[in-house]
Amino acid sequence: MHAPSGVIPASNAERQSQLRAAGARHVHWFRYAGADPFSGSSLYACRCGVVRPGL
Numbered sequence: 001m002h003a004p005s006g007v008i009p010a011s012n013a014e015r016q017s018q019l020r021a022a023g024a025r026h027v028h029w030f031r032y033a034g035a036d037p038f039s040g041s042s043l044y045a046c047r048c049g050v051v052r053p054g055l
């Protein structure tokens with residue numbers, strides 16, 4: 001978490017944590033999250049942070 005900056009390059013562990021944050025290991029559960037102000041279509045968001053337009 002608090003490694004000295006500029007010393008340790010991005011590690012595999014960091015990449016794996018990013019994959020986990022992207023929800024690569026679960027089935028997305030999309031819930032209605034509001035309307036897209038640009039297109040006017042509905043937006044659905046998973047609790048992991050992934051958002052996609054209306055189905």
Ligand SMILES: [Zn+2]
Pocket residue numbers: 022023026027028029046047048049050
């Ligand atoms: Zn998800």
